[in-house]
Amino acid sequence: MDERELLALAIKAREHAYVPYSHWAVGAALLASSGRVYTGCNIENAAYTPTNCAERTAFFKALSEGERKFDAIAVAGGPEHEEPEEICAPCGVCRQVMMEFCDPGQFRVILGTKDGVQTVMTLGELLPVGFGPQTLGIDKE
Ligand code: THU
Numbered sequence: 001m002d003e004r005e006l007l008a009l010a011i012k013a014r015e016h017a018y019v020p021y022s023h024w025a026v027g028a029a030l031l032a033s034s035g036r037v038y039t040g041c042n043i044e045n046a047a048y049t050p051t052n053c054a055e056r057t058a059f060f061k062a063l064s065e066g067e068r069k070f071d072a073i074a075v076a077g078g079p080e081h082e083e084p085e086e087i088c089a090p091c092g093v094c095r096q097v098m099m100e101f102c103d104p105g106q107f108r109v110i111l112g113t114k115d116g117v118q119t120v121m122t123l124g125e126l127l128p129v130g131f132g133p134q135t136l137g138i139d140k141e
Contacts, residue, residue: 001031003120006074007112011084013039013054019080020044026054026077026088030062033069038062055094059101068140070101072108083114090126098123099132
């Protein structure tokens with residue numbers, strides 16, 4: 001599974017986004033270290049705050065299937081019914097969820113558009129000086 005393939009799955013996952021409020025459809029494809037890929041889309045709510053981002057949908061699907069180690073996530077988003085023309089970076093809450101389960105120096109966040117992969121960053125680059133399990137002395141190895 002290379003970065004291009006993962007991005008294609010993220011773009012495909014946008015098709016299921018439930019976005020009647022923002023009309024902003026996001027898709028994510030999460031590559032677990034097991035080799036399995038879990039996709040996700042954003043799911044909005046009339047009360048707004050229960051909204052779940054695409055990235056967290058993918059993570060919670062994977063975690064609930066027993067996955068605990070992850071290598072990379074591809075993300076693509078933009079106006080509903082249009083192909084993504086600009087990158088869509090993960091929100092702060094999603095970065096923090098990644099921080100719980102991913103090595104900030106290793107985990108790759110692949111940001112792409114309809115034209116392909118545009119940027120690949122580590123979680124540590126996206127969330128420098130982060131707060132995570134290690135801060136509390138939790139060694140999950
Ligand atoms: N959203 C995501 O799903 N992921 C991101 O990376 C940024 C924002 C969603 C939340 C909401 O449904 C919509 O995009 C507009 O903020």
